[in-house]
Amino acid sequence: MLWRSVREGGDTKTRKSRRTLAMPKRCAEALKLHRERQDVAKKAAGDRWQDDDLVFASKVGTELDSHNVRRSFRAVLKKAGLNAQEWTPSEMRHSFVSMLSDAGMPIEASLAWSGTATPASPERSPANKLRPLLLERAEAVDQIFRDL
Template identity: 30%
Template sequence: GYLRVAQSLQRSRGELRLKSPKTDTSRRRVVIPGFCIDALTRHRTSEREKIASLGLPVDPTTLVFTSQAGTPIEPRNVNRAFEALLKKAKLRRVKLHDLRHTCASLLLAEGVAPRVVMELLGHSAIAVTMNTYSHVIPALQDESAKRMDALFGAENTNLRDSEVR
């Protein structure tokens, strides 16, 4: 039910190379939903079949996402493919990286603890997460008041909104 971030693809001296993540917080375990696990498992199987059909070795270090030649995917090609998917789905153009922000905003809006979101994103400090996603906080404050009402019973209070100062 998780993936482990152990390496990143970076351009170095004009070549794509797999390297260790930049920071300790970048190296992390990310719990992912079941539907993602299922999709990744199916994709890994088809990628391994493709790699084998190219006559390349398949082992535990084989990447889950590769080019048609079985090599790491050029980041620009990932962006182009993403833009093509958006166009096909008749969605407005957004950057692939924007999905990271959407995910974090949705998780916070659904009441996931900010610390959990921080760890998922690999932020080094909770302040980074909270400063970046402060626009979600007003909705969280409204939700916290509703939860307190549910916890203590709104019907048990004698105060009305106009009496609270």
């Protein structure tokens, strides 16, 4: 699990925007691999690389725009053997919620974990219940994707 509540460069913009993150192991591993690939892209870009310390950046280190994101999303769909004309990021989010629900997670928790505001969202949970709730959600994702 990875727990963070503040940005690297300082505190969050507002108190309400602070989050504690319980990250599934699979996501942490994917981010480590992503960083390694980004280091390769950085070397390939050479002097063109703009180091803004972004986690997700263009091939030259700049901020992603909607065209970059859509192009990358379609490439991932193609690699996964899915028809890019049939899937959108929103549909992927709905599928994720369905998978969590099928795995036994209450729908309110599934919606909150996918970023949909509900009364059960972590921001509204008592502090002493927040960490176990987020940990439970992260473990559920690890369980769902354990064989992939």
